[in-house]
Amino acid sequence: EDKVVQSPLSLVVHEGDTVTLNCSYEVTNFRSLLWYKQEKKAPTFLFMLTSSGIEKKSGRLSSILDKKELFSILNITATQTGDSAVYLCAVVSGGSNYKLTFGKGTLLTVNP
Amino acid sequence: KAGVTQTPRYLIKTRGQQVTLSCSPISGHRSVSWYQQTPGQGLQFLFEYFSETQRNKGNFPGRFSGRQFSNSRSEMNVSTLELGDSALYLCASSSGKQTDTQYFGPGTRLTVL
Numbered sequence: 001e002d003k004v005v006q007s008p009l010s011l012v013v014h015e016g017d018t019v020t021l022n023c024s025y026e027v028t029n030f031r032s033l034l035w036y037k038q039e040k041k042a043p044t045f046l047f048m049l050t051s052s053g054i055e056k057k058s059g060r061l062s063s064i065l066d067k068k069e070l071f072s073i074l075n076i077t078a079t080q081t082g083d084s085a086v087y088l089c090a091v092v093s094g095g096s097n098y099k100l101t102f103g104k105g106t107l108l109t110v111n112p
Numbered sequence: 113k114a115g116v117t118q119t120p121r122y123l124i125k126t127r128g129q130q131v132t133l134s135c136s137p138i139s140g141h142r143s144v145s146w147y148q149q150t151p152g153q154g155l156q157f158l159f160e161y162f163s164e165t166q167r168n169k170g171n172f173p174g175r176f177s178g179r180q181f182s183n184s185r186s187e188m189n190v191s192t193l194e195l196g197d198s199a200l201y202l203c204a205s206s207s208g209k210q211t212d213t214q215y216f217g218p219g220t221r222l223t224v225l
Contacts, residue, residue: 034213042116042202042216043155088155099168100145100214104154 002027004091006103014111017079021106023089024071031092033065033072038086038105046074046087079110114139116205116217124223130191133220137184137205143167144186145214146178149200158201161186162208190222198224 003026013019023033032050036043047056049065049072056063060079065072076083086105092098117136125131137144145168146158157170161180180186184205190197200221204214 036216042218045213045215048213090155094168099157099160099170101157102147102155 002101004103010107012109018077021074025091027093034090036088084110118217122221133188135186135203141205143206143208145204147202193224
C-alpha cells in the first residue's frame with residue numbers, strides 16, 4: 001500500500017525563523033510529489049516536483065526532491081504569521097490509473 | 113477563469129439518510145477527483161472521474177459513489193450515512209494528465225448526527 005509520511009506533525013516557531021518540513025514516501029511507480037498549503041479552506045498548490053535535486057522556489061518557500069532516498073523537504077525562510085497553516089505533501093503514483101496519496105500534514109504555527 | 117465550485121458548502125444529515133454533493137470543475141478541465149478529509153485520517157482519495165468514466169477508486173465502501181456529466185460537472189453520493197462520514201469533502205479538478213496540478217474547491221462540510 002502506498003504511504004506518505006510527514007514530519008513533524010506540528011511545529012511552533014517565532015516570526016523570522018526558518019523551518020524545514022519533511023515528507024517521505026513509499027509508493028509504487030512514483031510520478032511526482034506535490035506540496036499544498038491549507039488554511040481554513042481548500043488546499044492551495046505550492047510546488048510540483050518530478051526530478052531529483054532540482055530546487056523549486058517561490059519567494060520565501062523552496063522545495064527539493066530526493067528520489068533515491070524517497071523524500072522531499074519544504075523550506076520556509078523568514079517565516080511570517082501568514083505562513084501559519086497545514087502543509088500537505090502528496091505523491092502521484094501509478095500508471096494510466098494514477099492516484100494521489102496524501103500525508104497527514106504538518107501544522108505550522110508562526111507566533112509574532 | 114472561475115475556480116472549482118462545490119455545493120452545498122455545509123450539510124447536516126442524520127444517520128441512515130443519503131446525501132448528494134456537487135462539484136463544478138475549472139472550465140476546460142475534464143478530471144474531477146473527490147477526497148474525504150477528517151482530523152484523524154487526513155485527506156483520503158475517494159475516486160476520480162475523467163470524461164464521464166470512473167478512472168480511479170480509493171478504498172471506500174460501496175455506499176460512496178459518484179458520476180460525471182458531459183459538461184464535466186461531478187456529483188458524489190453517500191447512502192446510508194454513518195456518524196463516521198462526518199467530514200470535509202473536497203473535490204479537485206485538473207486537465208486529467210498525470211503531470212497536471214489538481215486545483216481544489218472550497219469543500220462541503222458534512223455533519224452526520
